[in-house]
Amino acid sequence: DVKVTQSSRYLVKRTGEKVFLECVQDMDHENMFWYRQDPGLGLRLIYFSYDVKMKEKGDIPEGYSVSREKKERFSLILESASTNQTSMYLCASSFSSAGKDSDTQYFGPGTRLTVL
Amino acid sequence: AQSVSQHNHHVILSEAASLELGCNYSYGGTVNLFWYVQYPGQHLQLLLKYFSGDPLVKGIKGFEAEFIKSKFSFNLRKPSVQWSDTAEYFCAVRYSSASKIIFGSGTRLSIRP
Numbered sequence: 001d002v003k004v005t006q007s008s009r010y011l012v013k014r015t016g017e018k019v020f021l022e023c024v025q026d027m028d029h030e031n032m033f034w035y036r037q038d039p040g041l042g043l044r045l046i047y048f049s050y051d052v053k054m055k056e057k058g059d060i061p062e063g064y065s066v067s068r069e070k071k072e073r074f075s076l077i078l079e080s081a082s083t084n085q086t087s088m089y090l091c092a093s094s095f096s097s098a099g100k101d102s103d104t105q106y107f108g109p110g111t112r113l114t115v116l
Numbered sequence: 117a118q119s120v121s122q123h124n125h126h127v128i129l130s131e132a133a134s135l136e137l138g139c140n141y142s143y144g145g146t147v148n149l150f151w152y153v154q155y156p157g158q159h160l161q162l163l164l165k166y167f168s169g170d171p172l173v174k175g176i177k178g179f180e181a182e183f184i185k186s187k188f189s190f191n192l193r194k195p196s197v198q199w200s201d202t203a204e205y206f207c208a209v210r211y212s213s214a215s216k217i218i219f220g221s222g223t224r225l226s227i228r229p
Contacts, residue, residue: 004159035219040125042206042221043160050215058216090160103148103167103210105217107160 003027004108006091012114019078021111023091030096032074033105034058034066037088049074050096081115088112118144120209122220129197130228137192137223139181139207146212149190151181152219155203163205166190177201199229 007022023032031050035043035058045058047066055066063085067075074093078085089112092105120141129135141147151163164175171183181192190207207220 033216040221042122043219045216048216056215092160103217104150104162104165107152109159 004091004093004106006089006108006111008111009109010112010114012116013081014116015082017078017081017115019081019113019115021076021078021089021091021113023074023076023093023108024072025074025091025093025106026072027093027106028071029093029106030071031094032068033092033094034064034074034076035090035092036060037090037110043090046076078113081113083115086113086115118142118209118211118214118218120207120218120220122205122207122223124223125221126224126226128226128228131199132196135192135194135197135201135225137205137207137225139190139192139220141188141190141207141209141218143188144211144213148210148212149181149183150208150210150217151175151179151190151192152206152208153203154206160206163192197225197227199227201225202227 004025033048034046049055049068065077088110090110091108094105123138149166152160153163154160164173166173166183174180204222206222208217210217
């Protein structure tokens with residue numbers, strides 16, 4: 001079974017703090033993704049990565065950065081947290097090569113971040 | 117612009133009722149289509165997907181979806197819902213010209229026991 005784990009289920013931070021959200025997958029997936037999930041807005045892509053040390057901006061990258069130093073780990077960084085970044089953050093991973101399972105994203109349990 | 121729409125934000129049904137959740141995507145060529153489900157307190161997981169071939173796709177837990185190319189739709193159906201189907205359902209699309217998957221805003225399904 002594919003397993004995607006996220007470092008925290010719940011996190012409370014103060015405005016201006018630097019926040020690190022960690023994601024690890026154990027299926028040797030090339031692709032990794034960070035989304036935020038807000039009621040009525042669905043999932044919005046923040047950043048994604050197709051390879052180690054590679055990153056691409058998604059739809060809402062402002063205020064975020066990412067790091068992928070190892071294939072299995074993809075970190076989301078909030079350089080200076082703000083109250084409008086209070087949200088549920090979901091990490092996902094997938095294979096990139098063509099095949100039956102390509103494009104299927106496997107999600108972690110999510111981190112609910114509250115910024116006060 | 118490439119997009120996907122789910123017009124039902126919240127659907128309330130009684131047990132044993134039939135379900136159809138709408139999903140439409142904007143024109144943009146060849147697509148891969150998905151339905152994901154998020155049960156309360158659980159991970160998002162894949163229900164079913166369409167890449168090519170038979171436009172009627174069967175997924176887990178008795179769900180199915182039909183790809184109608186002329187209508188740009190991929191509606192999710194289940195003939196008889198159970199209380200355990202209470203969840204949020206997300207339609208998603210990947211256009212062949214794009215590298216990312218676009219998710220709809222989700223439909224919350226509540227089942228009255």
